[in-house]
Amino acid sequence: MAKVIVVTxxxxxxxxxxxxxxxxxxxxxxxxxxxxxxxxxxxxxxxxVMGCERRVxxxxxxVINGDANLNQALIRDKRIDNLYIFPTSQTRDKEALKRxxxxxxxxxxxxxxxxxxxxxxxxxEHGALTALYHADAAVIVTNPEVSSVRxxxxxxxILASKSxxxxxxxxxxxxxxxxTRYSPDRVQKGEMLSVEDVKEILSVPLxxxxxxxxxxxxxxxxxxxxxxxxxxxxxxAYEDAVARFVGEQxxxxxxxxxxxxxxxxxxxxxxx
Amino acid sequence: xxxxxxxxxxxxxxxxxxxxxLQIVLAHERAGRDSxxxxxxxxxxxxxxxxxYVAVHEDMIRVNLGKAGSASVxxxxxxxxxxxGSKAKAKAVPA
Numbered sequence: 001m002a003k004v005i006v007v008t009x010x011x012x013x014x015x016x017x018x019x020x021x022x023x024x025x026x027x028x029x030x031x032x033x034x035x036x037x038x039x040x041x042x043x044x045x046x047x048x049v050m051g052c053e054r055r056v057x058x059x060x061x062x063v064i065n066g067d068a069n070l071n072q073a074l075i076r077d078k079r080i081d082n083l084y085i086f087p088t089s090q091t092r093d094k095e096a097l098k099r100x101x102x103x104x105x106x107x108x109x110x111x112x113x114x115x116x117x118x119x120x121x122x123x124x125e126h127g128a129l130t131a132l133y134h135a136d137a138a139v140i141v142t143n144p145e146v147s148s149v150r151x152x153x154x155x156x157x158i159l160a161s162k163s164x165x166x167x168x169x170x171x172x173x174x175x176x177x178x179x180t181r182y183s184p185d186r187v188q189k190g191e192m193l194s195v196e197d198v199k200e201i202l203s204v205p206l207x208x209x210x211x212x213x214x215x216x217x218x219x220x221x222x223x224x225x226x227x228x229x230x231x232x233x234x235x236x237a238y239e240d241a242v243a244r245f246v247g248e249q250x251x252x253x254x255x256x257x258x259x260x261x262x263x264x265x266x267x268x269x270x271x272x
Numbered sequence: 273x274x275x276x277x278x279x280x281x282x283x284x285x286x287x288x289x290x291x292x293x294l295q296i297v298l299a300h301e302r303a304g305r306d307s308x309x310x311x312x313x314x315x316x317x318x319x320x321x322x323x324x325y326v327a328v329h330e331d332m333i334r335v336n337l338g339k340a341g342s343a344s345v346x347x348x349x350x351x352x353x354x355x356x357g358s359k360a361k362a363k364a365v366p367a
Contacts, residue, residue, distance in 0.1 A: 146293065146294055154301070190285025197290075201298065
């Protein structure tokens, strides 16, 4: 039975697309047949982050309108078996994601895939509501920062009232908090909300902590999901989060500042 | 204040300020989220009725839907201006 996961946040720029790419790649690496769908109509970016921007021929809207079939639009990832990317359209028509068309596409994908990852646009408009509508689980991407936490709370309220599961009075959407761009150093200095603070405010179970890392930008520069970079702390943190998502126990890393060697610590401080 | 504190003043931990502000604003927003859509309209109509008899301001009337155990409680608070009682009577008499 396919599981639909929405990656959402309310606020823009917190790491939804990075997370969608990493999550989809992580699940596929574990052998699950996975598709990641870009719901950000008009602001397509998942293709760039996944490095398949030159292979887009047909898109989500073409399939909804019946101009192409699913197999023509799905892009098979060249690095990872079982991973497919479903790009969106660059149209400016905001209502292009028609409800019945999306229902039909989702039903068709569910027959074929284990996991369907929906990369939500920012905001609480039509695109974001459509992305979360079919969700069985939600990954709520939050930065430890006031506006992001507030918007996450708003989107949690919307998940509880506007999703298909809420409408049909089924079991509520499973919620997972993913704290991204986390700086343990700044938390220790009292400059940044801690994991515990955010957990307490939002009261959503924590799926993972992704540390602030230069490797995230480097990965998106080259169109590679950051989870494929074995040297990246963020990549390792995403790997942990995916493992927890499928039920494995993993220690919560990256909560405390990295221990530095005596000399590096001393020189690091002197230099800063 | 020691000399050390003078040269290195302690700044308040801004994270705890952020947490407190978020808790307050979210408590407020969550309460509003669960309230039914008719409350603002009810508030306006009540205001129209009350102003027939007493000179009250828009911000002097508050309508809230709360919970007491298993029952829902519709709470209506109307703040009366000082000396409103006599005015209310005077207006009500000719009617």
